[in-house]
Structures are given as structure tokens and as C-alpha cells.
Amino acid sequence: MQLILISGLSGSGKSIALRMLEDSGFYCIDNLPASLLTSVVEQVRPFGYDHVAISVDTRSAAALGALPAALDTLRASGDDVRVLFLDAQTDTLIRRFSETRRRHPLSGCALTIPESVAQERQMLGDVAELGHRIDTSDLSANQLRRYVRTFVSLDIGSLVLIIQSFGFKHGVPLDADFVFDTRCLPNPYYDPELRPMTGRDAPVAAFLAAEPQVGQMEDDIAGLIERWLPAFRLDNRNYLTVAIGCTGGQHRSVYLGERLAARLRQGEQTVLVRHRELDEA
Structure with missing residues (x-):
């Protein structure tokens, strides 16, 4: 199985990346707690899904600590597991939330958007080190789709x-x-x-x-x-x-x-x- 794990800051383009993979034939799951990663993969495996993309982020913050061990388990089973972390400059994220009028996932904790972005960046600091980072600050949606498509098609047998x-x-x-x-x-x-x-x-x-x-x-x-x-x-x-x-x-x-x-x-x-x-x- 090729498993693409997408994480990153809210507003950085995770939905665009996940939709692109879905359009490319991947079976996609959004906002999965990391503690359920291995069990969900085993649940879908018998159905013949050999291309799966899963989004994991701070919406299930309590389970993020289980992510490294889950990735190790899946890789040990022979799966092609790749982690894609999307990031963006804070002012870019603030502007995107302002333009779309969406609520930041952490703003329910009485935080402003800048405070929410700062807290989310801290919470995801360890996850960002697990895979390939893409800064989407100056990328259009089409550019991001191309970058993700290239990432998926790479032979990562070497650096x-x-x-x-x-x-x-x-x-x-x-x-x-x-x-x-x-x-x-x-x-x-x-x-x-x-x-x-x-x-x-x-x-x-x-x-x-x-x-x-x-x-x-x-x-x-x-x-x-x-x-x-x-x-x-x-x-x-x-x-x-x-x-x-x-x-x-x-x-x-x-x-x-x-x-x-x-x-x-x-x-x-x-x-x-x-x-x-x-x-x-």
C-alpha cells in the first residue's frame, strides 16, 4: 500500500492536497486521530485499496503523540508511507482565514487567530520533522497540486x-x-x-x-x-x-x-x- 499522511497548519492547503489525491484515485480520510491510524489502515487493506491518503492535524491533538510509533509500525509491514507537512507564514494564514471567514480550529479556546496559529505551530512542531515540508505561503492552488503530485510519484529509495x-x-x-x-x-x-x-x-x-x-x-x-x-x-x-x-x-x-x-x-x-x-x- 502507498499511504500518504498529510498534516500541517490550518489554512495551509491540506484540503486542496487531499482533494487532489482523491481525484487521482486515492482513498482519502480526513481528520483521523493518529491513535487509530494503524487499525484503520488494516481495516481498509482487505478491500484492495492500495493508494490511501489520510489527514492528521490538531483537530485530534490529544492523539498526535501516537503518530511516530504508528508510522514505524506501518513501514515495518512494508508499506510505502510518506508524510507531507504543509506550512505557511503566519500573516498568510491570518489573511486566508480573514478572506474565507472560516473559524480557526483552536479559536474556540478564546484565542485570537494569531494566537491560534502560534499555538498550533507549537503543537505540530514534532510532526513537521517527520516528513517533507512544503511552504504554501506563495503557492497558488495549482502549484500546490503539482508539488503534491510530484511528491507522490517520487522514488524515495534514496534521499x-x-x-x-x-x-x-x-x-x-x-x-x-x-x-x-x-x-x-x-x-x-x-x-x-x-x-x-x-x-x-x-x-x-x-x-x-x-x-x-x-x-x-x-x-x-x-x-x-x-x-x-x-x-x-x-x-x-x-x-x-x-x-x-x-x-x-x-x-x-x-x-x-x-x-x-x-x-x-x-x-x-x-x-x-x-x-x-x-x-x-
Whole structure:
């Protein structure tokens, strides 16, 4: 069985992810207490469901402590168990609740929405470390669906390395394990002919490739990642996200993201590339 466990903060897009999986043929269960996870999986197994998605979050907060043991039990039985944790910046979550006029699940405890988000983030802190995190702050619904679809289709027999470019002016990704700042490098933005292009375009790539500092930055980042990947594998990490940032997330970070991905694909790990500011376009 392939089991996708979805968790995360309220308003981060869990419903979108679960509906996408349901449309893809998964048998989906929303808001299941973690203490019932193994028994429910065993109940549906005889019916031939080999793709199951289950949402677990703070609506069943008292049972969250049982989640790690339940995941270990299911993995020991040979199931392909993956945990997807959705997160978002606090101001983004507050805006989403304001726009939809939905009540936060914890607001019944006489908490404001900012207080509810802060408490929920603390309650889910340990769960966030169990799987792959996606920061949905700047993602459209279509982007999130694509990211989840990719996550489901991955071969996770080896560590999955995600190279993500972003623009600092739009915020640092919450799901990053490493963040590298490339704003000190020469900027193609100031060339009127290169400004409308991105780091994927040949003229921008040629501009940056001609700058020695850019090559040095690439070597330093790649060297650090290559040096420490074995340690992350020994720590049983399935996912590692490396975020490369420049000012707008269009030129330098995109170019270096593509270069690093091509270089790091030569190893044992699976490498994905995401360009946060370009993906929607």
C-alpha cells in the first residue's frame, strides 16, 4: 500500500492536497486521530485499496503523540508511507482565514487567530520533522497540486534533494533546510535586455557564467552539500531542501539552482528543482 499522511497548519492547503489525491484515485480520510491510524489502515487493506491518503492535524491533538510509533509500525509491514507537512507564514494564514471567514480550529479556546496559529505551530512542531515540508505561503492552488503530485510519484529509495530558488523580497521559504544568499553576485536585472528574461535563458546564463564570483559560489554551495549529504542519509533523512535566494527570484537564484541540480544529479540522490517565483508562470 502507498499511504500518504498529510498534516500541517490550518489554512495551509491540506484540503486542496487531499482533494487532489482523491481525484487521482486515492482513498482519502480526513481528520483521523493518529491513535487509530494503524487499525484503520488494516481495516481498509482487505478491500484492495492500495493508494490511501489520510489527514492528521490538531483537530485530534490529544492523539498526535501516537503518530511516530504508528508510522514505524506501518513501514515495518512494508508499506510505502510518506508524510507531507504543509506550512505557511503566519500573516498568510491570518489573511486566508480573514478572506474565507472560516473559524480557526483552536479559536474556540478564546484565542485570537494569531494566537491560534502560534499555538498550533507549537503543537505540530514534532510532526513537521517527520516528513517533507512544503511552504504554501506563495503557492497558488495549482502549484500546490503539482508539488503534491510530484511528491507522490517520487522514488524515495534514496534521499530526495530539492533545490529551490526564491526571491528574498517575497520571503524566505519555511521549508528550507539550507538557505544561501546570492544577492552579492552581479545582477543581470540591471541590463535592460536581460531584465525580462530568467536564469533559464541562454543570454542570462552566459552573463552569469562569465562572472568568476558566480562559479565560486556554485563550487562552495555544491561542495558543502556534497560533503554533508552522507551525514543526512545516516540520519535517515528522506528529504533535504536547499533554497537559493536572490532579490526577485528571477535570475541569479534560478541560474544557480539549475547549475546545482545538474551537478548534484551525478550522485546517488534524486534531485528536484523548484523555482518558486517562476513556477506559476
